[in-house]
Amino acid sequence: MAVTLADVAARAGVSAATVSRVLSGNYPVAGATRSRVLRAVEELEYVVNGPASALAAATSDLVGVLVNDIADPFFGIMASAVQSEMEPEKAGRKLAVVCNTGGSPERELTYLTLLQRQRAAAVVLTGSAVEDEKHTAALAARLRRMAEAGTRIVLCGRPPLPEDAVAGRGDAPRSGKAGRDAGKDETEDGPAAPITVAFDNRGGARRLTEHLLALGHRRIGYVAGPVERTTTRHRLEGHRAALADHDPALLSDAEHLTVHGAYDRSSGYDGALELLRRAPDLTAVLAANDTVALGVCAALRDQGLRIPEDVSVAGFDDLPFSADAAPALTTVRIPLHEAGARAGRLALGRESAPPGGVATVRTELMARASTAPPRAD
């Protein structure tokens, strides 16, 4: 049916093995034969049969990138960065594919199964994780099994898996052939432990709240993300830590001034309305992220409130549109592209794992026009 290796071999007057060697390039072949083979490949328009080669080699060139919401630039930027590291020029023949979990733990697991079935070379899990004991255990188990099968695991934008969830790994004693060509790549035996590129959400949220406090705000509403998500929790913790440090009394109100919702625009809109209802005197609103912040702004405007004269608003992430919002949004910048690129390199083993297997990416306060001192009334 389709052109096969054998066809090419026949055309070039060599054996199939030689063609295979030329194509994979990791084996010495005479220049003359090589070009003869290449020409035959051209003429026949031969395309390797991925499944067959994956079966024989017991590895594939698929790299999975799991995202919570592909329509959200937060993930798009990271996914794009991961993929940029898999360019043919850089990493040849890798197929980085992004899978949209929609934030559902079940689908996360489903995609991992699909990827496991494909014997993926690596998997990058991006964005916040769901903090549910059962799910975490299932996730850890699946990742461990994939790692054991040689799949590299990288977490990007979520914390490392809890220690106890990954326990049980590495119980197979490593065979003793150590020191083999050390430095070029790590010893291949024993599954590589998951590597994490974490974001400093806590620190960022803390600095953002400190910024608001410094401006003089005391009644600060918080439209948080979905409960049970690591990112939601960390940002909230940073926020409250800043509050507590400044004046423990502020902390008692915090609960009342917090609402939860999805990471989308309408949650921001609804959340802001709810906060206004609970505390008409608030002077600032922090949002779970920039998209939510836009929704908050819309709600405030619809209520006849000016930003930042009447109420200050801040987001998180510093997505491209944030600087262009009217007014420009104060937010916390996460270097998503850099983080994604690094995750990509880590996934390919082109960059060595950070000490402890965890790299934390710094976040930076971007103070812009949407925050100002509160009205002096």
Next chain:
Amino acid sequence: MAVTLADVAARAGVSAATVSRVLSGNYPVAGATRSRVLRAVEELEYVVNGPASALAAATSDLVGVLVNDIADPFFGIMASAVQSEMEPEKAGRKLAVVCNTGGSPERELTYLTLLQRQRAAAVVLTGSAVEDEKHTAALAARLRRMAEAGTRIVLCGRPPLPEDAVAGRGDAPRSGKAGRDAGKDETEDGPAAPITVAFDNRGGARRLTEHLLALGHRRIGYVAGPVERTTTRHRLEGHRAALADHDPALLSDAEHLTVHGAYDRSSGYDGALELLRRAPDLTAVLAANDTVALGVCAALRDQGLRIPEDVSVAGFDDLPFSADAAPALTTVRIPLHEAGARAGRLALGRESAPPGGVATVRTELMARASTAPPRAD
């Protein structure tokens, strides 16, 4: 190493063939054996070896979705919609993967090769195509070959391939094994022609310009997308058609009032500045899309111009943030989610092809606050 079909078979006390039949589900198996097999699968945590099954069955469950810019919600929404049609509940075991071409024709081809190599079940190409004769020919050739190998091809958001580029298809005489299980699915022999879900960009642009003309605008700037892209051309054509219909004299200025740039925010910013330089008296600016429009708004504001009092601005696509911009953006809505979902169903063969293989999606004018009558000075 890993658990295989044979292991499961042994555990369940049946043959490998039986396990295979249970798992693929398309063959009668006694209820008792079936559950025995299923239990063995559970206990052993068996996961099918994708490459092996793809090799044996000569088809895989990979579906590729090519996008020009994964960080752009325009594509994210479509990709998400395509993927939503591949949910395990709906289409079982399909792995929809999105590949980011970055708008580069070479990478588009590269990804198609990768997908071809994986014997992808289907490929969905989204967004504007590059109008370059050589590339179009190469693309058509590759798609034809993939189609011949049984891969379903769907175009979403771009026009059908030119007739002459797809010619040459179907010259291989069909093998005579017809009528096998007819009625369950279409005759599998003979490649399915590419199916297109096109957007009515021309009509949308036309209505948008008519809206501006009706408001009284005559000096209308246009920040267009990249040259050589189908979408860019179609929107521009719609715009100019409206101009010509209203007053042929307007057409002569059109060229001078058009600048080209990428589909991003900074192109909008720079483009608006350039237009202002060329025609300080313009009263409205149309943008290639909503993202570009935001850049235009930023530039105008920075020049001290109010929107829409001094200059009206309009975008295209109606991305979620457009309604929330300040002022809310007049734009043309494209039902991206619906289009993507349909493309997904088409890719799976769960929906039959539209007559002629081309479905055109309607676009709708969304007149909002960013457009108003021009100043009467």
Next chain:
DNA sequence: CTGTTAGCGCCTTCAC
């Protein structure tokens, strides 16, 4: 440096 020989794990006719 190149050819030969075995499988990789699964699906799919064929018999029973």
Next chain:
DNA sequence: GTGAAGGCGCTAACAG
């Protein structure tokens, strides 16, 4: 309804 057997296309030792 179930088992046995061959082969999908390629890679990875081995020889030479």
